Amino acid sequence: MSTIRVLIWWTVLTVSADGIASHLLEDVASSLKSLPVIGNILQASFHPIYRPMLKALHPVGNREDESLELDDPCYDDLGCLHTTQDFYHPLHRPVNVPPYSRDQVDVKYTLYTRKEPGGTTVGAKDAKKLVNTSFRPYKKTKILIHGFLDSNSVTWMLEMTRAFLLHEDLNVVAVDWSGGSRALYTQATANTRLVGLEVAHLIRLLQSLAGLRTQDVHVIGHSLGAHTAGYVGERVAGLGRITGLDPAEPFFQHLSPRVRLDPSDAMFVDVIHTDTNSILALGYGLRQPVGHLDFYPNDGGEQPGCETIARVPITAVTDGTNFLEGLDAAQKDLVACRHYRAPKLFTDSIFSSCPYMAFQCESYQQYLAGKCVSCGEDGSRCARLGLQAEKWSGKNTSQHVSMYLSTAEGPHYCLYHYRVTVELAAIVGGPSALRGHLHLYVISPEGKLRELHLTHSAQTLRPGRSYTFLVHHRQDLSDSQEILVHWTYEASPFDPSTFCVLFCDSSLPVASISFASVDLVAERRQNTYVAEEPDNVVMCHKQGHDLILIQSGETVKLVSSPKCYLEKSRALSLLLNTEPVRSMKTILEALVRLNL
Template sequence: MFISTCLFILVMLYVSPNNVDAGILDPFNWARSDNIEIASLPFIPWLPFENETRCYDELGCLNITRSWFHLINRPLNIFPLPRFVINTRFILYTRANPNEGAAIRPNSESLTDTIFQSEKKTKVIIHGFIDTILANWVKDMKDELLKHDDVNVILVDWAGGSLPLYTQATANTRLVALELAYLLNYLIENLDMKAEDVHLIGHSLGAHLAGYTGSLVPNLGRITGLDPAEPYFQGMPPHVRLDPSDANLVDVIHTDGKGILLLGYGMSQPCGHFDFYPNNGKEQPGCEIAQTPLIPLTVIKKGLEEASRVLVACNHIRSIKLFIDSIGSQCPYIAHQCSSYKDFMNGKCFICKPGTTQCTIMGYHLDSSPMFEETDISKRQFVETIGSKYYLNTGKENPFCHRTYRISIELAKPSIAETWVQGFLKAFILSPNGIMQIDLTPSGDVKLEHGTTYTTVVTHPADLGGNIKKIEMNWEYDMNVLEPRTLCLLWCNDHLYIKKVYIDEMEFPSRE
């Protein structure tokens, strides 16, 4: 039914002489080519016109070819709104002016060495759909960047293009990318800024906008995509979305990849050199429906704007919070390359050998991972990691970074033990840092077979540092009346027999 509806709408848009314009999406006919002949319309409605091009003065031109269309993934393509409507602005902050930004633009006296210091690295923050640079997270990220490093921070304000309907906003990102690329190339050519010193940080639509920009700026240093938007991008060719070719280093944090039909706004598809999936990249701890009673408290602490974001797009904005926390955190977000989240949770991807890409740091300090030591990022392609997935678990509130432990429990098999038992297991670990209480069955009861080894990966804010004084285990047998085999009555033995417990803390090979 959905496909039929889409086809009907597209046929009306392309075939009906009264509906050649974009209709309510574009009442002023800004988003269509200037010279369209009805007779030349293709029979298949989702195929575009050939040689549809629109130019934007010194910025260059945009076109819509067949590769930008897909019956399901991207059924409708239009041109951006005019430049004066989007009104893209660039606001520069430095340690000299951390609170009052300076508006800059190419070919202007506003760009001088005294304001923009080209010898320093440049961080560019790009907001997404229905967002502005006035959002709390933009200020928080800018402040953290300036606190941690003496850099230029440029905010890209494209609110005039991010607020229309989503289809129009996706089109507007291409024109904003032309604007940003023109500014960056101007800084490179006239103020001796190094392209490899530029780091674009984009959220949602802003991530793909960063990708378009990177394709226009040769040798761009790095792009960080924070939960890149899924609709109109997932499953599309690389030039339509963020992809590894857009910068020397492209890293992506996926936090809301359930799929748009399940109200997941982010991509699940890998689209960088390093793709991180905290908590499997779909549902983030603390974002469950059960947490909605916390909304009034968020209103009091952070304001109505933040509360509305948490309510509507908690998983989607978690990527932002994780990245901001990673900037100044002393806790490394260590992630593991693994074939699946299930294998990661079962402890099958816990080894990190020196000189390999088995583990790395998620977030701001990715380029300080051991694999980057004595490596020129601009010359390394990281081909071996493209398409791979890196997993880690985080906490439900700030600070989100937790230490990662693999706990293996070797079960004994005395003659009095049942073949298997089912229930819940907790560990109490005594260390110099205090007592750690860890739930070893967070997903519910588990079936444990005596004589085997049960392994799981858990996280905790505390760092054991390899010093454990004592471990106590708490076992609770679980009987389910709907499963007669789990009933343990009279002569049944519901005890769990443990022989040994092994605890490994994830650390980088370079650490002692």
């Protein structure tokens, strides 16, 4: 795929734009149109930056020159589209073209309800016919909009529809604009504005004819469909919610809010970013926060499971309810795994017992360091990704809040968050630093071992200090009361303080280990506004000794006991008795190091 892309780009750059290039590229694009979805993806290889050279394909010009203004088209009772200077940027959106006609885009709506699970389809011009179906205006309404190259038969829309109807009795409307999405990317972006007019007209129609309340409408769009949802919200006052599933980057990132999805488009706008690499690195989603609440699973970039092609046959089996749905999902995974991860995360969240809890943080690195597991006094610093995001306590007050979480490879992606604090004791005459690998294995109530990955490389640990880690696991381990600790000493050639030779003891002096379920506390904070700090399960020596010396290569068990909860005070006493206390400053530093 990348080889073909490079060849096409090279042809564009090297062949004269006034002569052979226009006819050659027109022939290439025409031949690609006869191919299936992969052919459409190849059409998208005509990168926007080279778009001005393809005059034969899109004769209407660039509006950077005001003499080349596009006409503002109007569509009967839909309204007009005004292409202002906001839609132009020399790098991010160098070209604009007019949308296709209504007949060519041919928007269709398929209504799914519990009474009509097979769906009822009507054309956009006959949208009023939905009033005479099983549509019920007093129920919540979900409107799903697909993205570039897709139709409403794309697997993620079918699976999300089934999950919604199983979860709740509501109306689900799947929008099909494949007549406008299966075109060159530049043309598809223009067509989204017309689709936005169509869907906005549908909502207003159902409002006037059936009494639909706009605050009960939730529009969910993927890729180009996310920005289409923004155009819908721009035309519908009081729209309840928009969820953007990895909104498309090209022609939208860094542009005016008028051009893309933004918080003003609905009462609540939440966004899931899963493919934030640059388009030049074959990333299709934007990095820019564009909602009230923006989720960045795994920092919004690399997604677990997408790095290997072995996932493709597995996806064909696990996704969808039949062979064709599985094949469609596998094809999407092959060409855009990260980009299609966002709708999968949202669908999985509908029934997941795992909370998909995310936390506000300045950066993903601080999140990984366990510095952002607080929900704040009002609970607004944490939220659940997916369907339950609307319960976020900060949705009426904040804009552009970024939250991070970690997810796993599928088919179920949610991970539980745990905060682990390792308390090391100071020993008179002991080493000032020890370097090595620390491995923890939680013993579940059923007696099974579950490894917690603290770090992937050796770490320097200093006796007398505490170390906090944010770890994740697929299973709920919050009831665990025992843990195995394995220590392996490994000196660093670049840090002489970690050398331990001859009579030096490389044992790790562990006082206690605290283990807390971050998700449980976050949920309680959101629901009942209880105390902020996680309920620590403190584990120590089973006889309650002050410390355990773990020799290199040795594994020891720590257990939860009432004696362990006195461990911090004992550790403080040990520290003050073994270190010179010359001033109050030393005592305060000791308190900080022990989290007291």
